[in-house]
Amino acid sequence: MTKQEKEQLGNALWEVANVLRGGMPADEFRNYMLPMLFYRYISAQYESAARMELGSDLPADESLLAWYKDNEEDVPDFEDMMLKSKHYIIKPKYLWSTIHEMARTQDANMLTELSESFRHIEEESFKGAFKGLFSEINLTSQNLGKDYTSRNTLMCRIVVKLEEKLAEYDSKGDILGDAYEILIAKFAAESGKKAGEFYTPQPVSTILSRIVTLDCQDPKTGHKREMSSVLDFACGSGSLLLNVSNQMRLHGGKIGKIYGQEKTNTTFNLARMNMLLHGLHDSEFEIFHGDTLTNDWPLLKDSNPVKPVTFDAVVANPPFSLKWEPDDDASNDPRFNSYGVAPKSAADFAFLLHGFHYLSDNGTMAIILPHGVLFRGGAEAAIRQKLIHDDNIDCIIGLPSNLFYSTGIPVCIIVLKKCRKSDDVLFINAAEYFEKSKKQNELLPEHIDKIVETYRTRAEEDRYSRRVSLKEIRDNDYNLNITRYVSLAQEEPQIDLTANHALLADIDSKIKESTEKLNVFLKELGLESI
Structure with missing residues (x-):
């Protein structure tokens, strides 16, 4: 259509x-x-x-x-x-x-x-x-x-x-x-605000889908031809999973099976319907109704903790900064024990670590999170440091504000891998690339293409993208705030004080000359000089 x-x-x-x-x-x-x-x-x-x-x-x-x-x-x-x-x-x-x-x-x-x-x-x-x-x-x-x-x-x-x-x-x-x-x-x-429970805007969904379907070790070579499985552990209506499937199909590839998890019953039903409506047989997908944070899906929870079930792509748009209650044994949870437990005030890193735990060695994960995860301190800083130290963060993409129906805040996409060959992190600051519409800002196809192509080639561009060494990130205390590395500020033009002084002096001279001529005329008219 x-x-x-x-x-x-x-x-x-x-x-x-x-x-x-x-x-x-x-x-x-x-x-x-x-x-x-x-x-x-x-x-x-x-x-x-x-x-x-x-x-x-x-x-x-x-x-x-x-x-x-x-x-x-x-x-x-x-x-x-x-x-x-x-x-x-x-x-x-x-x-x-x-x-x-x-x-x-x-x-x-x-x-x-x-x-x-x-x-x-x-x-x-x-x-x-x-x-x-x-x-x-x-x-x-x-x-x-x-x-x-x-x-x-x-x-x-x-x-x-x-x-x-x-x-x-x-x-x-x-x-x-x-x-x-x-x-x-x-x-x-x-x-x-309730839209956040079930919907990721299609343009944002497309960015994640196009990224995770590129070759993991060398995105420049193009798209994967085959993917055994994809997981969205906060799948909402399932649109993001279907977008990944569509991207694979567009490039002649295929996915073995689609997996999703959703906590809200209404949205869980929407996701199951959505899969069938898009022509998938019930054997081609599995959507589980349960809580990702407590990890109550037997498929995942009961797998060998040393060698868990893994997925070739993990995508997610989880609830932002959700308050949660980790149990007393959370520090021993295989998902968290190497990194630490996310604070009760914000489950963002709990979601990220859950997905990353189940990512295959040759897989790509892309997750949407609020910017706070890039610079907040405490337990989150320790988790961030461990991920950077292990060279698992591949790219951070800053998106414009007001893209989502559920929040007006700007968000970021974090891309993670276990198979990285780069010794830097690519930062993309796309905050200025959008079209303003009546209620929401909108990403146009050219904005999406620019982000994905920059990610694919790891190209650098002034005020847009930059590859940052792990050493520089360490020197900045593992702070990943995007504007620290890709500032949108523009330098003010240099002012030539000597030239400007000469210009002002010339103007002053001309004013005096004009005033003298005017006073001559005023005198002839019998008027008082100025």
Whole structure:
């Protein structure tokens, strides 16, 4: 889809969302719109695949529901085939097309059947692998209406309008992945600070994704052809993970499996839906609902602490300066024991060390953090010193302020590796490279390209980028404040005092000469001299 078509689709879907809004905050009506979009997607995908599988046995004017009734004895074998090819099944009575027909005719039982369809998909379609997927949709909420009839009427209207808008774009190809991303961005804009829970702006996400998909040891050689796995331990809606996957695909590469972890239940469900909406099979990704800081994911926690599970790329946009409560044994945690434990007042380095612990020897990690991690003292200074001493920090990128919906503060990207060949740290100060829009500052493609190309080549440019030796960083007490190494200040022009004095003297002389001439005229007119 073109950028213009995406904007038109976004506006059309937002029109549907506005039917729901009423007194609901953005983060609440988001919980209805996005799952409905997902439900429509997997239903359409399944029905299309079913028709292809059945071929001439299912005429275009016959519904899958009718075929099921006429061919009961063939249904088990058919569903086995569908499970192998699509990895899920949806009984015809629970398909979007069935619910849409009920909504179109204002069937009084539509809401009940919609609720039953959600249950079927959660518990039966994926063999129970996606339980709780629709848990945030409350079809009995009084925000939808005071009684069942009014709620049913509203949801009928939503289903019909959603189908009407999406049908206009079906000919544009697989558009629902785009539609989902567009709506997530719009909900983030409406949600303000709450947007930080689930959304990384696409331009920022693209910078991280392009960096981690470059060759680890020599980024100049270009992109990796293969990546066994990628991890985002604070994955939100999963958009950053999908961006990494997209960057690999754009350059002819592939990822073995995508891994994500998310603490918030609503966002965890958004991430699972987002993966499926973008065409990933359930075997190609794993999203875990849990707390990264306590490390409660068995895949990670139960791995051999000496040789843990590792990932070829780690990306993250964790909550900034989150207060946390490390347990009494945190200093012995394999993630922290070589570096120290982040202070209770800010978990930034706890997140960083978690991701770094699970980074493979030939992997790249890129994490978004507030600038405070670059210069704060105490335990954070000790962690910073250890990372620099071990030559693990590859690059620090300063971004413009006001890029995020959740905060106006400027942030940085820290790139870390265990396979570095450079004996310096690249600092990029991109604080002045953005376009100002109505509410947020925005990174344009040329700004993104400049950052990534500078990282790839490690090029130096006045007031933009500089390679700084580890010795210089040590001499600065391991302070990584970007402006200390790449200042944006411009030198004031040198003033030639002798020349300026001569100019002023000449001006003064001319003033005196003009005054004398004027006084001659004033005298002739009989007026007092000045």
